[in-house]
Amino acid sequence: MHLDLNGGKSTTATFYAAEKPRRMLLVLAHGAGAGQKHPFMVNAAKGFAARGIDVVTFDFPYMHAKKGAPDKAPVLESCFRAVIDMARGRAELARHHLFIGGKSMGGRMATHLGAQDLPDLQGIVVFGYPLHPPGAPDKLRVAHLPAITAPVLIVQGEKDAFGSPSELEPYVRTMTAPALVHVIAGADHSLTVRSKRGSEIFDGMLQTVADWLGAHCA
Numbered sequence: 314m315h316l317d318l319n320g321g322k323s324t325t326a327t328f329y330a331a332e333k334p335r336r337m338l339l340v341l342a343h344g345a346g347a348g349q350k351h352p353f354m355v356n357a358a359k360g361f362a363a364r365g366i367d368v369v370t371f372d373f374p375y376m377h378a379k380k381g382a383p384d385k386a387p388v389l390e391s392c393f394r395a396v397i398d399m400a401r402g403r404a405e406l407a408r409h410h411l412f413i414g415g416k417s418m419g420g421r422m423a424t425h426l427g428a429q430d431l432p433d434l435q436g437i438v439v440f441g442y443p444l445h446p447p448g449a450p451d452k453l454r455v456a457h458l459p460a461i462t463a464p465v466l467i468v469q470g471e472k473d474a475f476g477s478p479s480e481l482e483p484y485v486r487t488m489t490a491p492a493l494v495h496v497i498a499g500a501d502h503s504l505t506v507r508s509k510r511g512s513e514i515f516d517g518m519l520q521t522v523a524d525w526l527g528a529h530c531a
Contacts (some may be wrong), residue, residue: 318374318395322388326371326396328403329358335365337526338409339438340397342419345383348376353416353503357440360519366526367409369400373419389422390429397431410530414438417475417502420467421454427490428460436464436529438522441502444476444484455484464491466525468518470500495521 314326327349331337339361343349349370358368373392375384383389397413400406411433413423420439427437445452465488469478478496485492497518499506506514 314399316371316395316399318392320388322374322378322392324372324374324377324392324396326369326399327358328400329362329368329370331362331365331367333365334367335527336409337366337412337530338369338400338406339366339412339414339526340369340371340393340400341413342393342415342422343370343372343376344415344417344419344441348372351416353440356515357416357519360516361523364519364523366523367406369396371396383418386422386425389418390425393422393426394431397426410435410526412436412438412526412529414440416440417443424461424465425457427463427465428457430462434463436466436526437461438526439465439467441473441504442467442469442476442481443502444481447474450476450480453484455487458484459487459489461488461490461492464529465493466522467492467494468497468504468522469494470497470502470504472500473502475502493525 317323343354349372354370358370361368373389412435414420414437415423423437478494497504
């Protein structure tokens with residue numbers, strides 16, 4: 314699906330139709346270094362669709378244009394909103410419970426929208442919240458967290474160089490919205506566990522998220 318955005322920018326989005334739909338829509342954004350076709354994004358979207366959740370993924374404008382550096386936050390947020398509006402404009406999705414989320418930077422942009430009173434938002438899922446750049450724990454990305462009004466689930470790797478679960482917890486406690494940090498033992502920022510049980514752990518993570526989404530349908 315092609316979208317024309319503000320400022321002459323454009324992007325594409327992909328719809329993963331749910332098997333046995335449960336009237337839930339998850340709009341999922343990619344991380345800074347890879348777009349919606351990255352295996353994590355594709356496998357997650359397909360996994361959620363298999364669990365009855367309709368999913369829309371998309372590329373931020375810089376990724377769509379094959380530029381190296383991410384756009385500024387207002388451009389990313391505007392694109393995210395446009396994709397949400399597009400998805401909600403589809404007749405088969407219009408009455409679904411709305412959830413948003415993403416991997417790393419995409420998840421952070423989802424929390425930005427959650428702090429801006431996005432209409433009808435039921436919850437936010439973040440896969441690897443980038444609390445700070447690696448090696449720079451003083452450069453925190455937390456100022457907006459207390460303004461979020463929708464429930465939040467953060468799936469964080471135990472060994473995440475962008476912020477460990479223990480680093481993240483004090484800032485999660487400042488939030489007024491219900492928030493939960495789900496830890497993936499042994500995982501890094503990519504949420505990869507290098508073991509023979511890697512695919513099993515990934516499937517378990519998706520099931521945990523799917524169960525959380527189902528529990529937060531108002």
